[in-house]
Amino acid sequence: MLRNKIISAILGATLLFGSIDAAYAANKADQIEYARSTVDVLNVRTEPNLSASIIRKIGKSTRYEVLDKQSDWVKIRLSKESIGWVYQEYIQYESSKPAQSKGTDADTSLKQPTIVHITDVTNLRSGPGTDYKIIGKAQPGHTYSIISTEGEWYKVSLPNKSTAYVASWVVNTDFSKRNGNVTTSSKKDENFAPMLFIYHTHNRESWKNIARNTKGSSVDDPVENITLVGKRLDQLLEEKGIPALSSQDDFAERLKQEKLSYSQSYSVSRKAIEKARKDYPSLSYFFDIHRDADVPREKTTITIEGKTYARILFVIGTGHPRYKENKAFAESLNKLLNEKYPGLSRGILTKSADKGNGEYNQSISPGSILLEIGGTNNTLQESLHTSEAIADVFAQYLNAGKGS
Structure with missing residues (x-):
């Protein structure tokens, strides 16, 4: 009898501790470790040594999944198909946060969008990133239910009961309608040190095929x-390790509320620039992104290697003493564009005070420019393609300037 009790106790303990070990292992597996750079520019190399080639430079704004560690080096995942090594001395580790249990926040369902509205021809992808395969095209006017959110991507349910991913920056959602005046907090943390401020003085500029006011x-x-283009550029630069800040200020609404004329747009946007500089002293580059007027499509559109882009026109105001520095910066970017994307640039246009604003807030920094991306006859998708080229060229410009 006693022997049977002892055996039962041993079996019970084995099952108990076995369950605890299994739970511990499962919990540990859920705790993914991430690495974040502690410096503004950190080299990512092909191998764990200083003589290996540099793949990319990353900054403080993004964390990356840790895959392996060797001596003083850490292997990180840059994207679905890209990995690299960084020097351990210049990173800090972070753990994934446990998933929140259902029912812990009564307002969770309210705080999340539930529907996406397609506003332009949009890629449907197999995963949450531009390096995932395109599995279809969503057409303007289509609406899909959101299953979940992964970073800047929505996983949506398709009519055939399959699923796909769409980028949040190219779709509209029901968030504002469901939340009224609720606002989301910034994605930027207290250690964020952006080098580029992206804003849109004429923020409501749109395209003929989707604009509601014509x-x-x-x-x-x-x-x-046009703010969707700036938001996309922000994300692309973040993926490249370049910290940027994209303004979503509605300057058009501010002009209306303050009863100011359209000609005072640059005075209003300058206040946003000055606030950004005060909040983030690290800012040294400023991109004011617009779209041009009713210019013939054949002049504002180009196809490069099968992809259609909205062409770029650099505008430099000569109405301040240091405009030549802004012009030199634009010339550098223009040169890189001509080398990597022949025909994408429409060149550099200088405008004095008698031809327009004349200053365009460019006296704020030698790294300040105005970019006209396409015109009213282009599409959002073509303009988003152009943001990819701008991110590529700006990263190249910075890397060349900083060296290794």
Whole structure:
């Protein structure tokens, strides 16, 4: 009898501790470790040694999954198909946060969008990133239910009961309608040190194929507008390890509220620049992104290796003493564009005070420029393609300037 009790106790303990070990292992597996750079520019190399080739430079704004460690080196995942090594001395480790249990926040369902509205021809991908395979095209007017959110991507349910991913920066959602005046917090943390400020003085500029306001010469929209291009550029640069800050300020609404004329747009946007500089002293580059007017499509569009882009026109104001520095910066980017994307640039246009604003807030920094991306006859998708080229060229410009 006693012998049977002892055996039962041993078996019970074995099952108990076995369950604890299994739970511990499962919990440990859920705790993915991440690495974040502690410096503004950190080299990512092909192998764990200083003589290996540099793949990319990353900054403080993004964390990367840790795959392996060797001596003083850490192997990280840059994207689905790209990995590299960074020097351990210049990174800090972070762990993934445990998933929140259902029911811990009564307002969770309210705080998340549930529907995406397609505003332009949009890629449907097999995973949450531009390096995943395109499995279809969503057409303007289509609506899909959101299953989950992964970073900047929405996983959506398709009519055939399959799923796909769409980028958040190219779609509209029901978030504002469901939340009223609720605002989301910034994705930037307290250690964020951006070098580029992206803003849009004429923030509601849109395209003829989707704009809701097309009265007279206006081609504007309160949601589907040029700010989506700046938001996309911000994300692309973040993926390259270049910290940027994209403004979503509605300057058009501010002009209306303050009863100011359209000609005072640059005075209003300058206040946003000055606030950004005060909040982030690390800023040294400023991109004011617009789209051009009703220019013939054949002049504002180009196809390079099968992809259609909205062409770029650099605008430099000569109405301040140091404009030549802005012009030199634009010339550097223009040169790189001509080398990597022949025909994408429409060149550099200088404008004095008698031809326009004349200054365009460019006296704020020698790294300040205005970019006209396409015109009213282009599409959002073509403009987003151009943001990819800008990110590519700007990264090349910075890497060349900083060296290794």
